[in-house]
Amino acid sequence: MIKIKNSGPIDRILFYILVPAMFINLYLIFIWSPVERMMGEVQKIFYFHVGTAWVAFLAFFVVGVFSVLTLIKPKMERFIYAGISAEIGVLFTTLALTTGMVWGRASWNTWWTWEPRLITTLILWFIYVAYLFVRKMDGSWEKIAKLSSVFGIIGVINVPIVFMATRWWNTKLHPVVFGEGKDQTGGGMEPEMLATMFFSLFTITILYVFLLRKGAQIEKMREVIKKAKNNVINKIAS
Amino acid sequence: MMTVLSDALTIAGKDLRSEFKTKQTISMMAIFAALVILVFSFAFDPTNNAVKAVIPGLVWVITVFAGILGLNRSFTSEQENDCLTGLRSGPIDAASIYLGKVLANFTIVTIVQLISIPVLFVLFNYRFTGSLLWFVLIILAGTLGFIIVGTFLSALSANAKNSEMLLPVLLLPLLSPLMIAAVQATRIALENENIENAIAWLQLMSAYDLLFFAACLLLFEFIMEGS
Numbered sequence: 384m385i386k387i388k389n390s391g392p393i394d395r396i397l398f399y400i401l402v403p404a405m406f407i408n409l410y411l412i413f414i415w416s417p418v419e420r421m422m423g424e425v426q427k428i429f430y431f432h433v434g435t436a437w438v439a440f441l442a443f444f445v446v447g448v449f450s451v452l453t454l455i456k457p458k459m460e461r462f463i464y465a466g467i468s469a470e471i472g473v474l475f476t477t478l479a480l481t482t483g484m485v486w487g488r489a490s491w492n493t494w495w496t497w498e499p500r501l502i503t504t505l506i507l508w509f510i511y512v513a514y515l516f517v518r519k520m521d522g523s524w525e526k527i528a529k530l531s532s533v534f535g536i537i538g539v540i541n542v543p544i545v546f547m548a549t550r551w552w553n554t555k556l557h558p559v560v561f562g563e564g565k566d567q568t569g570g571g572m573e574p575e576m577l578a579t580m581f582f583s584l585f586t587i588t589i590l591y592v593f594l595l596r597k598g599a600q601i602e603k604m605r606e607v608i609k610k611a612k613n614n615v616i617n618k619i620a621s
Numbered sequence: 622m623m624t625v626l627s628d629a630l631t632i633a634g635k636d637l638r639s640e641f642k643t644k645q646t647i648s649m650m651a652i653f654a655a656l657v658i659l660v661f662s663f664a665f666d667p668t669n670n671a672v673k674a675v676i677p678g679l680v681w682v683i684t685v686f687a688g689i690l691g692l693n694r695s696f697t698s699e700q701e702n703d704c705l706t707g708l709r710s711g712p713i714d715a716a717s718i719y720l721g722k723v724l725a726n727f728t729i730v731t732i733v734q735l736i737s738i739p740v741l742f743v744l745f746n747y748r749f750t751g752s753l754l755w756f757v758l759i760i761l762a763g764t765l766g767f768i769i770v771g772t773f774l775s776a777l778s779a780n781a782k783n784s785e786m787l788l789p790v791l792l793l794p795l796l797s798p799l800m801i802a803a804v805q806a807t808r809i810a811l812e813n814e815n816i817e818n819a820i821a822w823l824q825l826m827s828a829y830d831l832l833f834f835a836a837c838l839l840l841f842e843f844i845m846e847g848s
Contacts, residue, residue, distance in 0.1 A: 454843055502797075509794035516790055520781045530777055533840045534791065537773070540836055541795050544829060548798035551825070552805065 397593045401586070408586040416579040425489035428482050430580055434587035436479035436504065440542075442472030442591065443507060446514065447539030450532035459606065460599070462528040465535060467598035469514050471591060476508040499549035506545050510538040625717045632708075632721025636695075637728060646691050647729055654687040654737035658744055667745045676747055677807035681800055683737050684764060688730045689789055692771045695726055696779035705779075709845055719772065719841040727768045734760065749811070755819060756810045762826040763803035769830060770795050773837040776844050802826045 412430045419426035449465035452458075483501065484494045495501065517531045640646055661679055665672045699705040708718055738760075742749060749756075771792055778787040806822035809815075 454840075506794050506797050513791045513794060516787060517777070517781075520787075522780065526780070529843045529846060530780060533843050534774075534777060536840060537770075537795065537833070537836060540832065541798065544798045544832070548801045548825060551821070552801055 394593070394596055397589060397596070401589050401593055404582075404586045404589060408583055411579040411582055416575045417573055419576075422490060425486065428486050430583040431587075432479060432482040432486055433580055434583045435475045435482060437584055438587055438591045439472055439476040439479050439504065439507065441588070442468045442475060443511065443539060443542065445595075446472065446535045450535030450539070453528050453532040454536070457525055457528050459524065460603075462524060462532075463599050463602045463606075464595065465532065466515075466518055467595055467602060469511055469518075469535075470598065471594050473508065473511045473515065475591070476504060476511060479504055480508065497552075499546060499552070502549045503542065503546045507542055510541065514538060625714050625720065628713045628717035629720035629724060632713075632718060633724035633728070636722065636725035640725070640729060646694055647732055650687040650691050650729070650733045651736045653690055654683040654733060655740055657683050657686055658737070658741050662744060672745060673747065676741070676745060677804050677811055679741060679745075680738060680760070680807055681763065681803055683741065684730065684734060685767060685793075685796065685800070687733050687737065688726075688764075688767060688771060689792065691729050691733070692726060692768075692775040692792075693785050693788055695722055695772060695775045697784055700779065715842040715845040716838050718845065719776070719838060722772045722776070723768055726772050727765060730764055730768060731761075734764065751811045751813045752816065755816055756807070759803065759806045759810055759819065759823060759826075762823060762830060763799060763806075766799045766803075766826055766830040766833065767796060769834050769837055770799075773833075773841065773844075776841065780844075799826060799829050802829070 408430075412427055416427075416430075418424060445468040446465050449461050449468065453461045453465060480501075483504070487496060487501075488494050514531060514534055517534045518527060520527055520530065658679070661675075661682070665675055696705070699708065709715075741747070771788075774791045774795070775784075775788055778784040778791060781787050802822040802825045806819045806826065809819040809822070
């Protein structure tokens with residue numbers, strides 16, 4: 384019988400950081416940070432966009448790490464973490480894509496453009512969904528754990544290659560926020576905006592970690608219930 | 622190392638012999654490729670001169686679509702009479718099963734390309750003026766990468782009940798960088814542009830091929846254990 388703890392001290396600490404951070408984040412974004420001169424209010428979506436996009440890639444990296452760990456030593460817990468991270472990843476990738484589209488509409492006057500980071504994110508979304516399809520295969524969890532981990536690793540290898548390939552393909556448009564690039568000196572953000580962005584990144588990352596732990600706990604509970612149900616069925620049948 | 626290779630050749634030989642006996646997969650793939658060309662000729666008017674621009678893309682669309690048909694069969698055909706269990710329990714390395722399947726699939730898809738690409742050029746009235754050597758090299762590099770990843774995922778998806786549907790969903794996103802490089806390089810080779818631009822894409826394709834070949838060879842063992 385697996386023992387489940389509903390929420391340990393770590394979850395409580397995360398929760399008590401997360402709730403105030405969320406409100407502070409909203410305050411920073413909508414009231415404290417200055418309104419962008421060219422784009423106006425639409426620019427506020429940028430803070431959510433950067434955060435969700437970052438978590439989308441982070442979550443996939445976590446899938447890769449747990450996939451490698453699962454292959455080294457198959458454990459239910461590692462398998463569950465990889466799956467939950469992928470599920471949250473789909474959510475955040477979708478959010479990053481939709482917020483990006485709204486941003487793109489306001490800033491470049493087009494919903495979609497074939498630009499390296501957009502394509503990479505879109506393909507990331509497809510790989511995530513494919514990964515979830517692999518996990519939905521029927522069979523023992525050990526078998527699915529092996530197959531899905533293998534696919535997870537291949538997918539993680541693929542993402543940087545997609546980015547490189549699309550970057551070579553064409554590179555325009557996306558604002559380079561941190562000073563780099565050929566002639567762009569960076570987007571030249573106000574210090575308040577930069578601070579808000581980093582706080583938003585921090586908050587959304589905490590949200591991801593919190594969701595990951597909660598999701599894993601729920602999944603473990605499901606397993607316990609499944610086992611208990613099977614026990615009862617066996618008892619009745621015998 | 623030598624035994625891995627010779628075992629792989631044995632498995633590839635077995636696959637190819639059983640294929641050439643019936644020729645079912647190859648003819649089916651070639652017909653399907655021709656049908657895809659037909660559908661595209663309705664979509665883009667072949668008499669229009671601007672259609673030349675879509676030829677490099679079409680080469681890869683027919684390769685991938687027809688290839689997926691063949692890849693679907695690659696491992697599911699082994700499930701009849703539990704042949705896969707036989708392969709697994711035999712004294713052969715998992716790597717040589719993978720290598721053998723890659724060789725067999727690569728041969729089959731190359732044969733299909735030998736038929737379908739000339740058909741494409743004829744039906745679209747395309748005059749080939751580029752350098753043939755580079756064109757062949759690019760096609761081979763792209764097809765190899767496609768088969769390397771495709772064979773691996775075909776083994777993976779063969780475990781599912783709906784493997785025919787699962788394979789393209791898994792395969793196409795992973796192929797995207799290869800396809801970008803392959804289409805760009807093919808375009809450069811066909812339009813007889815400066816070939817040095819194509820070399821960069823060819824390098825990207827080779828890097829993709831090598832990286833995924835190494836990864837798939839290492840990870841294939843887990844698929845065989847899992848199924």
